[in-house]
Amino acid sequence: MKPYDLPDARGHFGPYGGIFVAETLVHALEELRLAYERYRNDADFVAEFRYELEHFVGRPSPVYHAKRWSERLGGAQIWFKREDLNHTGAHKINNTIGPALLAKRMGKPRVIAETGAGQHGVATATVAARYGMKCVVYMGSEDVARQAQNVYRMKLLGAEVVPVDSGSRTLKDALNEAMRDWVTNVEDTFYIIGTVAGPHPYPMMVRDFQSVIGEECKRQMPQMTGRQPDYVVACVGGGSNAIGIFHPYIDVPGVQLIGVEAGGEGLASGRHAASLTAGTPGVLHGNRTYLLQDENGQVIDTHSVSAGLDYPGVGPEHAWLKDSGRARYEVVDDEQTLKAFHDCCRIEGIIPALESSHALAYAARLAPTLPRDRIILVNLSGRGDKDMHTVAQRAGMRF
Numbered sequence: 001m002k003p004y005d006l007p008d009a010r011g012h013f014g015p016y017g018g019i020f021v022a023e024t025l026v027h028a029l030e031e032l033r034l035a036y037e038r039y040r041n042d043a044d045f046v047a048e049f050r051y052e053l054e055h056f057v058g059r060p061s062p063v064y065h066a067k068r069w070s071e072r073l074g075g076a077q078i079w080f081k082r083e084d085l086n087h088t089g090a091h092k093i094n095n096t097i098g099p100a101l102l103a104k105r106m107g108k109p110r111v112i113a114e115t116g117a118g119q120h121g122v123a124t125a126t127v128a129a130r131y132g133m134k135c136v137v138y139m140g141s142e143d144v145a146r147q148a149q150n151v152y153r154m155k156l157l158g159a160e161v162v163p164v165d166s167g168s169r170t171l172k173d174a175l176n177e178a179m180r181d182w183v184t185n186v187e188d189t190f191y192i193i194g195t196v197a198g199p200h201p202y203p204m205m206v207r208d209f210q211s212v213i214g215e216e217c218k219r220q221m222p223q224m225t226g227r228q229p230d231y232v233v234a235c236v237g238g239g240s241n242a243i244g245i246f247h248p249y250i251d252v253p254g255v256q257l258i259g260v261e262a263g264g265e266g267l268a269s270g271r272h273a274a275s276l277t278a279g280t281p282g283v284l285h286g287n288r289t290y291l292l293q294d295e296n297g298q299v300i301d302t303h304s305v306s307a308g309l310d311y312p313g314v315g316p317e318h319a320w321l322k323d324s325g326r327a328r329y330e331v332v333d334d335e336q337t338l339k340a341f342h343d344c345c346r347i348e349g350i351i352p353a354l355e356s357s358h359a360l361a362y363a364a365r366l367a368p369t370l371p372r373d374r375i376i377l378v379n380l381s382g383r384g385d386k387d388m389h390t391v392a393q394r395a396g397m398r399f
Contacts, residue, residue, distance in 0.1 A: 007316075011199070013317045013320035016288050017200060017288065020288065027186075029199055032102075033200070036201055039102060039105060045102075049209075053094070053097065056087060056097070059086070061081065061216065062085070063081055064080045065078075068347050073367045075372060076231075076366065076367040077372070077373075078367055079221070079224075079375060080379075080380040081213060081378070084380050088126050089119065089386075090119040090123070090241075091240065091244060092240075095123075096120070096124050098209040099209070100127040100133065103133070103190035106190065110133060110185065110189045111124060111135050111189070111190050112138070112178050112181050113178065114139070114171065116237070117143070117147060117308030117353070117354075118139065118149075118151065118307070119150065119353075119382055121137040121161070124137060124194075128157070128158065135158065135160070136162060137154055138164055138175075138178045139161055139163060140168070140172075141163040142169040142307075143310075146390050147307055164176075164177045170311075171238075172299065172302075172312055175193075175285055194240065196243045197239070197285055197287060197314070197315045197316070198287060199285075200287070202286075203317055206243075207247055210241065210243060210244025211244055211248055213241070214244060214245040215248045217248070217377060218248055218249070218252070227375075228249075229377035230254070231256045231257075231377065232246060232379070233259075233359045233362055233376060233377070233378045234259060234359050234381065235260050235261075235309060235357075235379075235381060236309070236329065237262065237273065237304075237311045237314070238315055239314050239315040241356075241381035247317075258362065258366075259321075260329070260330050260361070261273065261277055261330070261332075261358070262306060262309035262310070262332070262337075264334055265303060267331060272303060273309050273312065275292050275311075275313055276290050277330075279292045281319070282297060284299060289313050290318075305337055306387070308355040332358045337354060337357045337358050340352075340358075340361035340364055341357040341360075341384065341387075343360075345384075350383075352383065352384050353383055353384045353387060356378075356379070356380050359378050359380075359381075
């Protein structure tokens with residue numbers, strides 16, 4: 001089976017993915033799988049989804065030539081896919097519209113979510129308000145502190161935000177709590193997972209909704225440049241923005257796919273979130289994938305300047321793309337990320353999310369090594385308003 005055709009019927013991407021959950025969740029996942037199978041190609045569902053993407057989200061998002069930055073770096077031309085221009089400011093809204101429409105059809109009036117950087121929480125709260133649903137968002141207390149603006153946005157939209165104080169108090173722990181909620185309230189609750197991780201069918205379902213990113217790029221790049229890009233670059237935590245732009249390009253020859261992980265304070269320091277680069281296969285949050293674990297199989301705490309990449313695992317499709325060689329995965333540390341953040345602000349007049357800044361940093365490293373006629377397409381997955389407090393603190397400024 002080709003990578004583009006995966007997962008198989010049991011949710012496996014090669015040896016990764018699958019369903020590793022408590023018996024109490026098996027029925028809920030089967031109910032979800034059958035509902036998604038029924039509606040994913042239903043004409044009314046697809047039409048409503050596309051309508052919402054255009055008229056509520058504001059799609060298609062444009063591609064943009066970062067001409068000044070490209071000239072300053074020398075070498076390849078850098079282009080951005082402007083997911084930061086979506087309603088709510090990131091790619092996350094693509095994957096809350098679809099599940100909310102599915103929840104309505106399944107008769108689930110309550111939605112829950114986990115969030116790290118807060119963008120998925122905001123997107124979930126947004127669609128809950130849009131469709132009149134009750135919404136609860138779980139968020140690590142560490143992330144609540146560094147993403148205060150997004151916490152307030154969620155509350156403004158009517159969501160209940162539940163701080164999680166267990167473990168490292170970040171995204172991993174928020175996901176744990178959301179799963180506990182789902183087990184308890186499965187009859188009336190739809191869990192909107194924010195990334196391409198979790199048990200089947202979540203990695204497939206989230207990928208399908210996010211693939212609108214790459215599908216648009218495949219139409220837009222020939223219109224703007226006369227051809228497809230040579231490289232497609234995206235940051236990878238759980239990996240939804242990356243798989244969204246990668247997946248439509250998997251079967252396109254000559255397009256190199258590069259995921260960029262959070263190197264934190266450096267791989268040697270142990271304070272990073274580079275699961276694909278420094279991790280090993282194991283089971284986390286209902287699926288088999290690469291994760292950061294010790295010799296006893298215990299999950300290791302992670303670190304990244306960006307809350308959205310601060311996760312010890314990765315979506316199983318990325319694990320398969322790595323092993324198959326169809327994509328490669330690189331690492332960018334906090335300092336390189338912050339430099340790219342500031343460069344993008346001052347050279348292009350665009351304030352990127354710290355997550356996206358990892359991909360920008362790698363593109364800025366790659367471009368000078370290539371001829372001027374090469375094209376690098378970077379998924380600018382979100383805007384950086386939410387990161388002002390973090391960036392100001394790192395610069396020793398008051399915010």
